[in-house]
Amino acid sequence: MKSTLWHILGAGSLGGLWAARLARAGLPVRLILRHEERLKAYNAKGGLTLSEQGQRQTFPIPAQTLDDPQPIVRLLVACKAYDAERAVARIAPRLAPGAEVLLLQNGLGSQEAVAALVSQARCIFVSSTEGAFRDEDFSVVFAGQGANWLGDAQQRPAPVWLDELAAAGIAHQWTPNILDRLWRKLALNCAINPLTVLHDCRNGELQAHAGDVGALCDELVAVLKCCGHAQAAAGLHEEVNRVIAATAANYSSMYQDVSEGRRTEISYLLGYLCIAAERHGCQAPLLNRLRERLIKHLKVKGLPSD
Numbered sequence: 001m002k003s004t005l006w007h008i009l010g011a012g013s014l015g016g017l018w019a020a021r022l023a024r025a026g027l028p029v030r031l032i033l034r035h036e037e038r039l040k041a042y043n044a045k046g047g048l049t050l051s052e053q054g055q056r057q058t059f060p061i062p063a064q065t066l067d068d069p070q071p072i073v074r075l076l077v078a079c080k081a082y083d084a085e086r087a088v089a090r091i092a093p094r095l096a097p098g099a100e101v102l103l104l105q106n107g108l109g110s111q112e113a114v115a116a117l118v119s120q121a122r123c124i125f126v127s128s129t130e131g132a133f134r135d136e137d138f139s140v141v142f143a144g145q146g147a148n149w150l151g152d153a154q155q156r157p158a159p160v161w162l163d164e165l166a167a168a169g170i171a172h173q174w175t176p177n178i179l180d181r182l183w184r185k186l187a188l189n190c191a192i193n194p195l196t197v198l199h200d201c202r203n204g205e206l207q208a209h210a211g212d213v214g215a216l217c218d219e220l221v222a223v224l225k226c227c228g229h230a231q232a233a234a235g236l237h238e239e240v241n242r243v244i245a246a247t248a249a250n251y252s253s254m255y256q257d258v259s260e261g262r263r264t265e266i267s268y269l270l271g272y273l274c275i276a277a278e279r280h281g282c283q284a285p286l287l288n289r290l291r292e293r294l295i296k297h298l299k300v301k302g303l304p305s306d
């Protein structure tokens with residue numbers, strides 16, 4: 001049977017990583033780029049390059065712009081959380097009836113916004129712990145093995161095309177509790193990332209701030225429970241300590257965004273959490289204070305604080 005075409009919006013780190021692996025497995029892929037200028041730059045490069053375990057390979061994956069008329073049956077949205085709603089709004093008219101939309105964004109908030117925009121499509125949320133970065137335009141380095149948890153907030157059964165991910169060597173697992181997964185990752189990111197920015201340090205250096213991390217974890221556990229995600233709270237403090245130790249030499253993704261002068265996803269991490277806590281009437285003084293300090297820090301650096 002002929003495979004459905006994978007449209008991938010966003011030829012950045014994770015979009016490139018998914019596109020290259022799907023193409024390498026012989027699956028049909030189209031990249032969706034912002035505009036003609038990006039398309040020209042991409043075509044001039046001759047494709048998308050993936051570096052994995054020291055091997056570089058270029059895949060001549062065809063690309064198109066957002067305005068291409070081709071209908072979309074399966075879409076992977078691989079832009080940042082703050083770009084997702086606007087990007088999907090632009091291509092929503094191209095979605096075929098019954099289309100599937102995979103949302104790869106970190107944090108929470110953007111997924112619900114996109115799902116509300118495209119109610120005719122099946123939205124699948126993905127929580128990824130894989131690591132990738134761009135070493136140049138249209139060139140991606142696979143930097144960290146991890147997993148992709150996929151699930152459907154409406155609890156529908158797993159799609160048959162998970163086989164294609166297996167064929168492409170994309171580590172994945174279907175879960176009926178994707179929201180708990182996303183809340184758990186959100187909590188981990190909120191416990192670690194803002195503190196690394198404010199202390200200007202690698203993840204491992206947070207071991208010197210164990211008291212702050214512990215107090216934050218206690219409050220995160222209380223907020224998760226109060227917001228109805230008790231499962232995502234179980235053993236949080238231990239996992240935060242484990243991640244800090246396992247990634248001791250690394251800089252968190254938020255630290256890297258700030259140090260490279262890029263916009264952060266704060267509104268979909270700490271911002272989402274503080275607003276959810278308020279909506280549920282949960283006390284979150286430490287998280288609110290942390291958010292205020294982070295916003296102030298971003299403003300001082302001249303970076304967007306939303």
Ligand code: NAD
Nearest residue numbers: 010011012013014033034079080081083087105106131132
């Ligand atoms: P990225 O900035 O490397 O790539 C995003 C790409 O989307 C960019 O190329 C950008 O130009 C493109 N884009 C934005 N708006 C667009 C539009 N309207 N049309 C077409 N293209 C558009 O980002 P990333 O690191 O791949 O992150 C994507 C998401 O995955 C984020 O939410 C991030 O937190 C999450 N994530 C990333 C990693 C990682 O290792 N990179 C790991 C886990 C989760």
Ligand code: KPL
Nearest residue numbers: 188189192193247252253
């Ligand atoms: O996901 C991360 C990130 O840097 O964004 C970890 C390593 C878990 C730190 O929060």
